[in-house]
Structure formats: C-alpha cells, structure tokens
Amino acid sequence: MKNRFENLRVHDVPEALDRRIMAAAAHKAKAVRFRRSLTHCVFTAAASAAALLIAGTVFLFPEAYHGELARPTKSVDSELLALADWSTLEQESYNLSFELYSGRQALAELSSVRMQEEY
Amino acid sequence: MEKSEVEADDGALIAAFVRGDERAFEQLYGRYKRQLYGFLNNLIVDNPAEVDEVFEETWLRVLEKLPRYRDEGRFSAWLFRIGRNIFIDRIRKNRNAAAAMELDAEEAPQVAGPMSMEPDQELELGEVGDVIAQAVERLPVEQREVFLLRQQDLAFKEIAEIQGCSINTVLGRMQYAMKSLRRLILEIDRGGIVT
Structure with a gap:
C-alpha cells in the first residue's frame, strides 16, 4: 500500500479530471488565437483604409495638390x-x-x- | 533546476499560453497538478468528490485569470491560494457541514470535527507516514492548511498571503499544528481518539 505520507505532498490526478481541464485549456487557447487574428485583421484593414484615404486626398482633390494644373x-x-x-x-x-x-x-x-x- | 529558474520558466509558459499556445499550459499543468491535488486531498478530508470539484474549479479559475497574472511571487503560491479560497468559499456556502469543522485556529489545539472522525473505523497502525497522515486529517482546517502548504515548500510569508493573515499568525498556527500532531500521533499509536 502506498505510504499515505507521500500523498501529503503529491497525489495522482484521475485521468477524467485531466481530460476535462485540458479540454477547457484548449478551448481557451483557441479563443485567444481567434481574438489575436481578429485584432490583427482589424488593424491591417484600418491601416490600409488610412493609406487609401491619404492617397485619395493627395491625388483626387486638386486643392490638396501644391502645384496647379x-x-x-x-x-x-x-x-x-x-x-x-x-x-x-x-x-x-x-x-x-x-x-x-x-x-x-x-x-x-x-x-x-x-x-x-x-x- | 534552481527556484528562480523555475519561476522564470513558469513566466515563459504563462506568456506563451496567453499568446494562444495550449502546449505551454499543458506543461504548466503537468508541473503542479499532483502537488495541488495532494494538497486538496489532505485539506478536504474524506470527500473525494469535493476534492475533484475544487481541483477542477481551481484550474478553470486559473485559466480565466492567467491573462491578468502579473508575476506577483511564485506561480505555485498563487495556484494554492486560488485552490484554498475556493475551498473556503464552499465551506461558507455549506455552513451546516462546516459547523463541525474548526475554523478558528487561535484557540487551543483541537482535533478536527466529526467530518474526519470515524470512531468505528479501525485505525491503521504501522508505518509512521500513515500515522502522520491520519493525524494531519484531524487538525483544525487552518492548522492543516499551514502544515500542508509547508509540505509544498511554500515560505511562511507566502502562506500568510494565502491565508490573509500576518506571518506571526502563520508561525503560531504551525507551532500549534506541530504540538497537536505530536499529541495525536501518540494517541493514534496507543489506539485512542482524542475528542
């Protein structure tokens, strides 16, 4: 019989518990990765929109152009x-x-x- | 591995998990799961279902709080604090069951209440380790906590933070626990049960 004193420090964890906790961790990690991807896409889209807006302002609006046509x-x-x-x-x-x-x-x-x- | 190396490694694993790496959590979990389970198993006496529930809830709470974890001391101390707080919250919710358990460790050393005592159970004599384990089960909750957390190599300062009291109180509880254990071990060895 295992010495119960050893169990004062460490104790084996039932496999079912292990599986449930690891499943919760996998779900959480997936949510984190999705959130990071979404944030990255939003920032990229915003940066592209800003660049287009600047380019459009420079080229489409004559007043914004220093020289005259x-x-x-x-x-x-x-x-x-x-x-x-x-x-x-x-x-x-x-x-x-x-x-x-x-x-x-x-x-x-x-x-x-x-x-x-x-x- | 030195303690500071372990802490740095824990920090790296936490940072990796916060970025979405579930294998980092798997390593962290593997490192501390047996210690936490051992602690809860000895803290929550004769109620394996409760041990499992508190254990699972502790790790779910850890998963929820990890993104906000800010290297405030050792991860193991933080983990045991969460586990202990969940256990105390459950006791408060189940006041009737908790009435038998001694929560005030400032009183003279007492044996744990009816939850952990089964007079008709034949005590297993023999190995000292078994006797000590039985004696620990009979300690008041807070003395038992201090004793068990010391088994996990937590510093008294960390235990004081977990229990939300001063370091002197923790030292006092440890002293009472050791006194009680000596007495209980003798009693158990002689075949009697202190009430």
Whole structure:
C-alpha cells in the first residue's frame, strides 16, 4: 500500500479530471488565437483604409495638390479659336483655288476654242 | 533546476499560453497538478468528490485569470491560494457541514470535527507516514492548511498571503499544528481518539 505520507505532498490526478481541464485549456487557447487574428485583421484593414484615404486626398482633390494644373493661357485660347476658324479659312482657300483653277480651265478652253476658230 | 529558474520558466509558459499556445499550459499543468491535488486531498478530508470539484474549479479559475497574472511571487503560491479560497468559499456556502469543522485556529489545539472522525473505523497502525497522515486529517482546517502548504515548500510569508493573515499568525498556527500532531500521533499509536 502506498505510504499515505507521500500523498501529503503529491497525489495522482484521475485521468477524467485531466481530460476535462485540458479540454477547457484548449478551448481557451483557441479563443485567444481567434481574438489575436481578429485584432490583427482589424488593424491591417484600418491601416490600409488610412493609406487609401491619404492617397485619395493627395491625388483626387486638386486643392490638396501644391502645384496647379495647367490651364490654357489667353494666347493659347486665341490660338485654339484660330484653329476652330481655320476650317473656314481653309474652305475659302479651297474655294478660291477651285475658282482659280476653274478660271484657268475656262481660259484654257477658250484658248483652245479660239485656236480652233483660227484654224 | 534552481527556484528562480523555475519561476522564470513558469513566466515563459504563462506568456506563451496567453499568446494562444495550449502546449505551454499543458506543461504548466503537468508541473503542479499532483502537488495541488495532494494538497486538496489532505485539506478536504474524506470527500473525494469535493476534492475533484475544487481541483477542477481551481484550474478553470486559473485559466480565466492567467491573462491578468502579473508575476506577483511564485506561480505555485498563487495556484494554492486560488485552490484554498475556493475551498473556503464552499465551506461558507455549506455552513451546516462546516459547523463541525474548526475554523478558528487561535484557540487551543483541537482535533478536527466529526467530518474526519470515524470512531468505528479501525485505525491503521504501522508505518509512521500513515500515522502522520491520519493525524494531519484531524487538525483544525487552518492548522492543516499551514502544515500542508509547508509540505509544498511554500515560505511562511507566502502562506500568510494565502491565508490573509500576518506571518506571526502563520508561525503560531504551525507551532500549534506541530504540538497537536505530536499529541495525536501518540494517541493514534496507543489506539485512542482524542475528542
């Protein structure tokens, strides 16, 4: 028989008790790991959102940008207008050219007719 | 392993468990489970079901409190304090059963109440260890606590913190316990029971 005096210091624990306590510990450890993962995800998402917000503020809102976007100057404006009127000028030029050509053509025809008459 | 090394190792295991490592708890549990069970087995006399319940509740309380544990002395002292407090709370809840148990250790040494005494039981004589164990069972609760906690190598200062009293009170209880044990051992050896 085991000396009962030894049991004053230590005593074997029933296995069923061991299992229940270890199951509780496993459950607790799992809850801790889940909480840590969730906290990590929340912080990562918050950091990403903050970074996006800063980037968006810098690039999407012009007021936040130190420099100014290029705006057309008055001379550029008039040049642009000139370009818009250019098609009309070009058309007139073409018309004049056509008329000029037509006149030469007409003269050429007349010349040929006259030459034929002389013959 | 030196005591300070054990404490540092306990701290590392606790820190690992708080991070979610259940194997760290398994090591910590394996290190102290037999001591705690032995302590409770001798503190709670002749009630194995109660011993199991207090033991389980102690470790569940430890699991709950470990994240807030702040290296306040040795882990073993903290563990025994929790176990002892749970036991005392249960006694207070079951006042009728506790009425037979002596809680005031300042009185003259007395034998433990009817819960631990079975006059018709034939006492086992023979090995000194068995006799001492029987004598311990008959001590008043608080003297028994002090004696058993000393068996777990706890310092008197730590025992005073566990029992919530001064170190002088603890020393007094230990002195009374030793006096009682000497008397009880002689009585048991002679075949009588002190009432």
